[in-house]
Amino acid sequence: MNDLLAVVLLGFFLGMRHATDPDHVIAVTTIVARQRSARGAALIGAVWGVGHTLTILLVGSGIILFRWAIPDRIGLSMEFAVGVMLVVLGVANLRDVWALVQGRPGGSPVPVAEPGSLRSSHTHSHDSEHSHAHSHGDYVHSHSHSHAPERHPHAPDQTPIGWLDRHFGGVELYQLVRPLVVGIVHGLAGSAAVALLVLAAIGNPRWSVLYLLVFGLGTIVGMMVITAAIALPFALSASQSRVAGRLRVASGLVSVAFGCFIIYQMGVVHGLFTSHPQWTPS
Numbered sequence: 001m002n003d004l005l006a007v008v009l010l011g012f013f014l015g016m017r018h019a020t021d022p023d024h025v026i027a028v029t030t031i032v033a034r035q036r037s038a039r040g041a042a043l044i045g046a047v048w049g050v051g052h053t054l055t056i057l058l059v060g061s062g063i064i065l066f067r068w069a070i071p072d073r074i075g076l077s078m079e080f081a082v083g084v085m086l087v088v089l090g091v092a093n094l095r096d097v098w099a100l101v102q103g104r105p106g107g108s109p110v111p112v113a114e115p116g117s118l119r120s121s122h123t124h125s126h127d128s129e130h131s132h133a134h135s136h137g138d139y140v141h142s143h144s145h146s147h148a149p150e151r152h153p154h155a156p157d158q159t160p161i162g163w164l165d166r167h168f169g170g171v172e173l174y175q176l177v178r179p180l181v182v183g184i185v186h187g188l189a190g191s192a193a194v195a196l197l198v199l200a201a202i203g204n205p206r207w208s209v210l211y212l213l214v215f216g217l218g219t220i221v222g223m224m225v226i227t228a229a230i231a232l233p234f235a236l237s238a239s240q241s242r243v244a245g246r247l248r249v250a251s252g253l254v255s256v257a258f259g260c261f262i263i264y265q266m267g268v269v270h271g272l273f274t275s276h277p278q279w280t281p282s
Contacts, residue, residue: 004207004210007202007207007210007211007214008210008211008214010211011210011211011212011213011214011215011218012214012215012217012218012221013218014215014218015214015215015216015217015218015219015220015221015222016218016219016221016222016225017222018190018194018215018218018219018222019049019218019219019222019223019225019226020222020226021190022258023082023086023186023258023262024048024186024223025226025230026086026251026254026255026258027048027085027086027089027182027186027255028044028045028048028179028182028223028226028227028230029230029251029254029255030086030089030090030092030093030251030252030255031044031048031089031178031179031182032044032045032227032230032231032234033093033234033247033248033251033252035231035234035235036231036234036235037231037235038228038229038231038232038235039228040231041227041228041230041231042224042225042227042228042231043176044176044179044227045179045220045223045224045225045226045227045228046220046223046224047176047179047180047183048179048180048182048183048186048223048227049183049216049219049220049221049222049223049224050180050183050220051179051180051181051182051183051184051186051187052183052184052186052187052190052216052219052220052223053183053187053213053216053217053219053220054183054184054187054216055183055184055187055188055191056187056190056191056194056195056212056215056216056219057209057212057213057216058191059187059188059191059192059195060191060192060194060195060198060209060212061195061209061212063191063192063195063196063199064195064198064199064205064208064209064212065205065209070192070281072277072278072279073272073277073279075192075279075281076266076267076270076271076272076277076279077266077272078185078188078189079189079262079266079279080262080263080266080267080272081185081188081189082185082186082189082259082262083258083259083260083261083262083263083265083266084259084263085182085185085259086255086256086258086259086262087255087256087259087260087263088259089182089252089255089259090251090252090253090254090255090256090257090259091252091256092252093248093249093251093252093255094249094252094253094256096248097245097248097249097252192281193281193282194212194215195208195212196281198211198212198215233247234247234248
């Protein structure tokens with residue numbers, strides 16, 4: 001009984017520590033940068049943890065119970081995918097901020113709208129046709145129009161976000177797809193290392209699978225705490241568009257830089273793109 005309790009406690013606290021890995025924190029920061037409340041950020045962290053736990057449990061159990069062996073090239077590809085994902089998340093943040101900056105007088109960024117809301121920003125002369133950046137929640141686009149009289153070329157519900165809001169806005173589950181996918185990718189990249197470590201340390205397959213489950217629960221709790229804490233500076237700066245914009249730019253740049261570093265490490269240093277890949281689960 002004492003041994004089982006030790007396994008549970010160890011798995012839970014190591015899972016919480018696992019949530020603090022740099023690539024995990026950087027990825028969720030780019031997503032949480034859109035949030036204005038600790039509660040919403042914690043929900044994002046929980047969904048990320050669910051996705052991470054699903055893949056850790058599935059792949060890890062296969063390694064423990066069925067002795068799956070992951071080839072070096074597959075292992076490197078999974079970690080390479082994490083790098084690509086970080087770059088994509090970072091570029092998405094930078095693109096949204098840039099689109100809003102271009103549409104605001106003086107170049108100061110506009111606070112990003114909460115999901116489901118409508119916000120637009122533009123400069124114009126009243127007798128000419130012009131274009132401006134316009135956001136529907138996370139969806140940012142631009143179009144031209146004139147002010148004779150002012151007319152928006154489409155209704156708010158005639159956009160991708162509008163359609164999703166109309167069909168799923170009551171529960172807003174669709175907004176959680178991004179952290180879920182990010183968590184799944186992170187889980188794929190880290191499952192082999194966790195499973196092999198557990199199998200070597202515990203030996204008993206059933207206890208090892210139990211450890212993976214508790215490890216995943218610890219990761220969920222740890223990421224909820226982290227995302228809630230990360231959201232605080234974004235929430236405090238929500239009324240100051242310049243500060244909020246700079247925080248989002250910083251999170252985007254860090255994500256792109258760290259993603260490029262992982263891509264270089266996996267693709268060049270560890271030989272993913274060569275005939276002799278070398279991968280050690282970590």
